Amino acid sequence: MSSLTAGSIHKKRKSWTWLYFLLPSIAIMLVFFIYPILLTVFYSFTNLALTGEAAKELKFVGIDNYTRMFEDPTVRVSIWNTLIFLIGSAVIGQQVLGFLIALLMKHKNRWFRRVIGTIVLAGWVTPEIVCALCLYSFFSDEGTLNAIITSLGFTEVTWLFTVPMLTVILANIWHGTAFSMLVFQAALDDVPSEIEEAAVVDGATKWQILTRITIPYIKETITTNMMLVTLQTLGVFGLIYAMTGGGPGTSTTTLPIFMYNQAFVNYQLGYGTAISLLLLFIGIILSLFYIRSMKE
Amino acid sequence: MKGKKLFSMSASLVLCTTLLFACSNNGGNSGNAGNSGDTGNTGNKGNAVNAGNAGGTDSGGTETPTEKKTITITYRDDGIGEQGVMYKWIMELSKNYPDKSVEIKPTPIQASEGDYFAKIALALKSKDTAPDIVTEDTFILNSDASAGYLEPLDDKVNAWEDWTNGSFIEAMKKGVTASDGKVYGVPYNTDSRGLWYNKNLFKQAGLPEDWQPKTWDDVLSAARTIKEKLPDVVPIWMNMGKATGEATSMQTYEMLLYGTGERLYEDASGKWITKSQGILDALTFVETVNKEKLGPPLSKVLNGQAGNTASREYLPQGKLAIQLDGSWITGNYLESGAAPWPEYKDVLGFAPMPTSKGQAPGSITLAGGWALSIPSNAQHKEEAWEFIKYALNKENTQKLVIAAGNITVRSDVAKDPGYTEMPFNGIATEYLQNAEFRPAQDKYPEVSTQIQTMVESVATGTSPEAAMNKYAQDVTRIVGEGNIVEK
Numbered sequence: 001m002s003s004l005t006a007g008s009i010h011k012k013r014k015s016w017t018w019l020y021f022l023l024p025s026i027a028i029m030l031v032f033f034i035y036p037i038l039l040t041v042f043y044s045f046t047n048l049a050l051t052g053e054a055a056k057e058l059k060f061v062g063i064d065n066y067t068r069m070f071e072d073p074t075v076r077v078s079i080w081n082t083l084i085f086l087i088g089s090a091v092i093g094q095q096v097l098g099f100l101i102a103l104l105m106k107h108k109n110r111w112f113r114r115v116i117g118t119i120v121l122a123g124w125v126t127p128e129i130v131c132a133l134c135l136y137s138f139f140s141d142e143g144t145l146n147a148i149i150t151s152l153g154f155t156e157v158t159w160l161f162t163v164p165m166l167t168v169i170l171a172n173i174w175h176g177t178a179f180s181m182l183v184f185q186a187a188l189d190d191v192p193s194e195i196e197e198a199a200v201v202d203g204a205t206k207w208q209i210l211t212r213i214t215i216p217y218i219k220e221t222i223t224t225n226m227m228l229v230t231l232q233t234l235g236v237f238g239l240i241y242a243m244t245g246g247g248p249g250t251s252t253t254t255l256p257i258f259m260y261n262q263a264f265v266n267y268q269l270g271y272g273t274a275i276s277l278l279l280l281f282i283g284i285i286l287s288l289f290y291i292r293s294m295k296e
Numbered sequence: 297m298k299g300k301k302l303f304s305m306s307a308s309l310v311l312c313t314t315l316l317f318a319c320s321n322n323g324g325n326s327g328n329a330g331n332s333g334d335t336g337n338t339g340n341k342g343n344a345v346n347a348g349n350a351g352g353t354d355s356g357g358t359e360t361p362t363e364k365k366t367i368t369i370t371y372r373d374d375g376i377g378e379q380g381v382m383y384k385w386i387m388e389l390s391k392n393y394p395d396k397s398v399e400i401k402p403t404p405i406q407a408s409e410g411d412y413f414a415k416i417a418l419a420l421k422s423k424d425t426a427p428d429i430v431t432e433d434t435f436i437l438n439s440d441a442s443a444g445y446l447e448p449l450d451d452k453v454n455a456w457e458d459w460t461n462g463s464f465i466e467a468m469k470k471g472v473t474a475s476d477g478k479v480y481g482v483p484y485n486t487d488s489r490g491l492w493y494n495k496n497l498f499k500q501a502g503l504p505e506d507w508q509p510k511t512w513d514d515v516l517s518a519a520r521t522i523k524e525k526l527p528d529v530v531p532i533w534m535n536m537g538k539a540t541g542e543a544t545s546m547q548t549y550e551m552l553l554y555g556t557g558e559r560l561y562e563d564a565s566g567k568w569i570t571k572s573q574g575i576l577d578a579l580t581f582v583e584t585v586n587k588e589k590l591g592p593p594l595s596k597v598l599n600g601q602a603g604n605t606a607s608r609e610y611l612p613q614g615k616l617a618i619q620l621d622g623s624w625i626t627g628n629y630l631e632s633g634a635a636p637w638p639e640y641k642d643v644l645g646f647a648p649m650p651t652s653k654g655q656a657p658g659s660i661t662l663a664g665g666w667a668l669s670i671p672s673n674a675q676h677k678e679e680a681w682e683f684i685k686y687a688l689n690k691e692n693t694q695k696l697v698i699a700a701g702n703i704t705v706r707s708d709v710a711k712d713p714g715y716t717e718m719p720f721n722g723i724a725t726e727y728l729q730n731a732e733f734r735p736a737q738d739k740y741p742e743v744s745t746q747i748q749t750m751v752e753s754v755a756t757g758t759s760p761e762a763a764m765n766k767y768a769q770d771v772t773r774i775v776g777e778g779n780i781v782e783k
Contacts (some may be wrong), residue, residue, distance in 0.1 A: 048418040051436065052738045055443035068773060073766070141595055161595035245539055248598050249756040264414040265538070266745045267439075 024282070037280075044274040048266035065274035075249050075275070078258040082234065082282075085254050089194075090233035093173035095226060098180025103210075105181075107186050124178030132242035135171040136160070138141060139243075164244045164252045171239055176232065180225055187221035189216070220294060227290040234283050255279045336412065364399045365676050367683055369401065369668075370419065370427040372412040373404035374604065376634050380404075381627060381700045382431075382605050389687055394716040398679050403427055403539070408600035410541030412735065420445040426673035428680040432481055434471040434665050435542060435741060437732050441474035442738040447670040448478040452681050456644045458689065458706075467686050468705040472667045475736060481667030485702035486622075488661040488727040489547055491515065491647040498645075501525040501617070507647050511654040512555070512581055515618070519590040531590040532618040536582060536755040537598035538748045545744040546662055547621055552578035554732050555651045555660040558783070561735035561745070568743065568775050571769035572783035577652055579750070581761035586755050592616075594755060608635040611644075620649065623724035627701025640644050641719040648727055663731035665705065703728065715723040746770045 045052045047061045068073050101120060104114050116166035123131065138144045139159040146156045159167050191214055199209050216221070236255040240246065253261070255275060263272025371382045377382075379532070383402055391401035405415045413436050419425040422448055432440060440446050453459040462482070472481040495505045501522050502558040509515045519531035520556065553560065558574025569575070585591040596605055607625040610616035612635055619625070626644070629637035648659035668688065670680050686692065694709045696702070703724050707716050716722060734740060749765040772780050 049443075050414060050438040051443045051445070051741065053442040055417070055445075141593075158593065158595040161593075161598075230377070245599065247538065247752070248594060249753055249758075265410055266742055267414065268742070 010271055040158065040273045040276060043270055045279055046270045048273070049271040050264070050269055052267065054270075055267075056281050061270070065271050068271065069274055069278065074250060074258060075278075077254050078255045079282075081165070081250070081252060082254040085236070085240075085252075086230060087171060088165070088169040089172035089176070091226065091228045092231075093169060094176045095222075096181045097173060098177045098225075099184045099222075101177070101181045102184035102188055103214075105185065120178045120181055122173045122175065126175070126236045128175065128236075128241055131175045132239045134244045135167070135174065139167045156261050160244055164248060168240050168252050169244055171243060172233065172236060175239065176229065179231060179232075183221060183225045183228075184218070187218040189219045212234070223290050223294040227287055230286050231283055232291070234279065234286075255282070303626070307694040316422070330406075364397060365679055366399045366401050367676055367679055368403040368427040369429045369431075370403050370416070371407055371431040372409070374407045374409075375406065377404075377406075378703050379634065381696070383630065384632065385692075385696050385699060389683075389692060392688060393683065395679075395682065396685065398676075400683060408539060408541065409543060410539065410600070412636070416440070417443070417445065420671045420673060423673045423675070426671040426675075428670065428674045429684060430669050430671055432667050432669045433542065434481075434483070434667060435546075437472060437480055437667060437669065437745070438474045439738045439741050440669075441476070441478070441480040445671055445673075446480045447672050447674070447677060448480060449653060449670065449681070450479050450481070453482065455478050456685055459535060463690065463708050465705055465707050465710075467589050468647070468665065469663055470736070471663075471733065472669075473736075475684055475738065476622075481669035482684055483667045483705040484688050484693055485697050485700065486663050486665035486705050487622045487624050487703055487722045488663055488731060489620070489622050490649050490659075490661060490724075492607075492611065492621055493623060493645045493647060494617055494643055495645050497522065497526060497529055497614060497617045499599065505645070505678050507645055509650050510658075511650050512552075513650050514650065516581075516584060519585070519618060523588075523590055526617070529614070530592045530610060530616045531622065532585060533592050533597070533604055533610065533616050534582070534585065534620045535707050536586075536591070536594075536595065536751050537602060538745075538752050539598060539600040540602050541600075541748065542744060543603050544662060545747040546750050549578060549747050550662050550732075551620060551649050551660060552652075553608050554583050554662060555649060557651070557655060559732075559735075560629060561737060561740075562781060563735075567779050568739075568771055568783055570780045571764055574783075575764050575767070576760050578622055579763055582751055582754045583760055586757075591755075598752065598755070602770070604634075612637045621781065623720065623727075624701045625705055626709050626720055627699065630697055630699065631699065632703075636677060644720075646720050646723050657730045659727070659730060661727040661731050663728055663733060676697070739778045742774045743771055744775070 018051055045060060045062060047059045047064075049055045069177055101116070103118055126134070131167045136143075140146075141156065141158055141160075143159075145159060152183065195213055195217075196209055199213055204212070207292060236254070237260065240252055240254060240257055241260065245263065246253035256279065256289050259275040262268050262275060299683065306479065332340045332639040335549075350646075369386055373380055373383070383404065386400060386402045393400055405412055405419070406532065407415055413433070416430060417440065419427065422432065437446070441448075456465065459482075468486055469479070471486070472479055472483050474480050491507075491509070494506055498505055498507060498518075503518055503521055507518065515532070517735040522529055522531040526530070529728060536548060537544060550560065553574055556574035556577045558569065558572050558578075560569060562569060586594070590598065592602075592606070592610070592700065596602060605623060606616060606619050608628050611619055611625075612629065623646075626640060627633050628635045631638075645757075650659055651657070668684050670677050670684070674680055690706060690708050690712075693704060693706050694712060694715055695705045697709065698715060698718055701718075703711050703721065710725065737743075746767055749770070750763045753763045753766070768780070768782070
């Protein structure tokens with residue numbers, strides 16, 4: 001009898017302890033994550049503004065902000081720009097380039113790996129805004145790139161103006177590739193060399209080894225990395241804002257830039273929060289897509 | 297394992313290098329008195345001090361009562377920091393201010409023109425960040441007053457002799473009176489706008505040195521002549537980007553629109569005009585300038601520094617012939633200014649902006665201006681008001697408007713020889729005779745950002761019709777369907 005009671009007490013204590021341990025992180029999640037999201041959802045149904053009468057009296061405006069969003073042609077342009085930026089810099093740029101660098105560095109000597117690794121990492125550890133300024137001065141009219149071009153006898157190109165999307169994509173690739181490289185390096189190190197050696201013995205070419213063994217082996221890493229890089233890229237703001245300000249016109253206005261402009265340039269905080277939820281929604285859809293493709 | 301070690305090593309190496317870079321940058325900055333990094337810091341420190349004081353007073357007088365009160369003044373710093381006119385003026389007043397129990401502290405916000413107003417609005421929302429005095433552009437004063445950010449000053453100004461004895465030009469009081477009929481600030485400057493031109497370049501191109509364009513075509517044909525005769529010179533510069541904010545709306549678009557005889561807002565019906573021939577004409581002018589490449593390269597004009605690039609670099613260096621801008625740009629050329637240029641008096645001409653076809657009144661200008669206001673959330677309102685009275689008396693106002701190259705709002709300063717002898721002050725004040733003001737509507741700042749979007753889109757190739765339709769759509773959404781009219 002007594003042993004039973006003792007057991008149930010023990011059981012009870014055990015069932016509560018997990019909560020004690022989780023409480024701090026749940027609290028932090030509630031305060032810093034769930035609460036702001038709920039607040040954002042709430043504000044997206046209001047006319048919250050930075051100045052003017054609306055700043056004094058918060059009014060509930062129903063789904064006005066959302067209907068406005070679907071009627072606004074700039075929203076469509078921004079979604080399109082966001083996708084181009086995402087595919088160009090995250091999917092093609094960081095992912096493919098990161099993988100290539102990791103692959104080329106495999107089995108190379110220590111010094112080679114160390115030097116190349118450091119150089120690639122330099123872009124990653126550079127704070128976003130510093131990175132933006134560096135690349136701004138690289139691409140600007142009197143910048144390094146034009147100095148090189150003119151010294152070779154070609155005429156200057158106004159890079160930030162004629163190909164603004166390309167410059168911000170290149171900037172983001174420069175800034176973010178190291179992350180993919182690190183992830184892929186770790187994954188490639190885990191590919192057992194016995195299998196590769198066996199394939200070599202069987203007469204497989206390098207290309208066959210890559211496509212039939214290496215890539216299938218690290219498939220899950222590829223999807224995970226794709227998801228992380230996608231989510232990171234979806235939220236890029238400072239880099240684009242500092243380099244082109246979303247311009248010229250709307251040619252580099254991605255959703256985060258558009259959201260900022262609505263909230264802090266046009267003083268429409270309510271509309272800005274609605275756009276931020278659209279961004280969140282796109283992020284969730286893409287993540288679900290990746291998670292699904294991982295299960296298959 | 298090896299890989300991990302390698303990367304943590306290389307990562308720390310790069311981090312160290314970055315830190316080193318950052319440090320050496322700081323060192324460089326402190327050497328440069330006018331550097332942007334420094335002024336940003338000054339602003340932050342100021343705010344921190346302000347917040348600290350606020351805490352001190354709230355905790356209930358446990359401190360010694362003789363402790364100095366700090367009055368903070370927030371204004372826009374466009375990147376030149378301690379070289380700025382406003383900074384120097386505040387520091388001088390602070391030194392001479394008779395009430396020694398009060399310390400006057402500049403707490404600038406370093407921002408582009410557009411960002412300044414958003415930052416101000418955010419700062420004014422909270423007691424912890426609101427300064428005691430804020431400089432408000434009269435175009436946003438009405439909005440900030442409607443938002444409840446500013447303290448009505450009626451009782452205070454009515455008890456102030458300078459306000460009631462006619463020292464302030466009566467028309468200028470309109471600019472600081474919000475739609476509720478209350479006064480929310482004391483104006484300290486105004487401005488007019490027109491066409492600045494470089495007489496040397498005009499002479500080289502065979503154009504008259506005493507240039508008096510009568511229509512927009514005169515302006516365009518002068519620009520075409522410049523382009524033909526002096527291919528390396530930018531013929532005409534107007535602000536055309538979103539990044540230059542209100543400067544694009546007022547100095548460019550509204551100068552054009554009002555010159556067609558059209559207005560932004562119909563006072564009689566209380567409606568915003570969203571479509572009209574005037575809008576199309578104004579946009580067509582912008583389109584022509586860009587299509588014929590009479591303007592600056594778009595990469596230069598579509599960023600926040602465009603106004604300064606034109607007035608501080610292109611115009612003094614003889615790389616620009618005509619600039620449609622405000623009367624204040626000469627403030628840059630004074631010895632105390634950002635780009636000293638002693639010859640400006642002889643080289644520059646200031647022609648009035650003609651109406652589109654030369655119709656009456658022949659020329660057009662818009663007037664704006666800035667005011668000192670007291671935020672509702674200010675900590676020391678009484679002390680702030682005492683200081684405003686001192687700062688905007690005849691002598692001190694005159695110092696500021698002369699140093700800044702602005703036009704005074706005080707009739708006694710306007711008569712003072714020290715003011716009238718400044719080059720161009722006479723003409724600029726004369727232009728004010730036909731001056732138009734922006735609509736005193738609390739929706740104006742939002743409509744203004746749509747104007748900037750519209751002008752930039754035309755500058756980058758959208759047709760005037762398409763840009764106007766988009767504008768009409770956006771303005772309708774902002775002001776409501778019942779408050780618009782198409783002409």
